[in-house]
Amino acid sequence: MKDLLNDSIKFAADAFAGQVRKCSGGAAVLHSLEAAAVVASMTSDNEVIAAAVLHDVVEDAGVTGEELLRRFGKRVTELVLAETESRDRDESMEKSWRKRKEEAIEFLRHTDDAGIKMVFLGDKLSNMRAINNDLSRFGNGIWEGFHQKDPEEHHWYYRTIADILSDLREFPAWKEYDRLIREVFHEKEQSDE
Secondary structure: OOOHHHHHHHHHHHHOOOOEOOOOOOEHHHHHHHHHHHHHOOOOOHHHHHHHHHOOHHHHHOOOHHHHHHHHHHHHHHHHHHOOOOOOOOOOHHHHHHHHHHHHHHHHHOOOOHHHHHHHHHHHHHHHHHHHHHHHHHHHHHHHHOOOOOHHHHHHHHHHHHHHHHHHOOOHHHHHHHHHHHHHOOOOOOOOO
């Protein structure tokens, strides 16, 4: 456990070797590192930070939960699997998009685990930063690169996550996430109560 964070970074870099992000074409592992940096701004718990580094390896790099358990232990594996969407192999990613997002939202609604919430926020803030950047560089055509092409569906998803994670609102990361959602999806500014 001494080198948990370094080991997770090396593992993610190897797992994502050659993979790139939608639109920008940047190295996929950079998203993992950015999510971890966001989480590190909220906690010093290396298991939670390592889970943020590894949050996509099962979903997007073909790593198994068993492999994570052997390499990184129970807590890291639980955190990663909590943020991993279940996929029905009989249904296309496009057709299953809403169902997968609803399942993730329902899970998040019913957890009190701050580590899980932080990993979700790290991932989603990194995604919103990328979407904001890609929109400014490439315009509305970016939505064509997603499994869900309707930006209003993305708006629903990211706003719902922000609302569920509102107990993290004292962190600058949540504030930035909320601001980016408002900017990207042209929400009207809401007054603080």
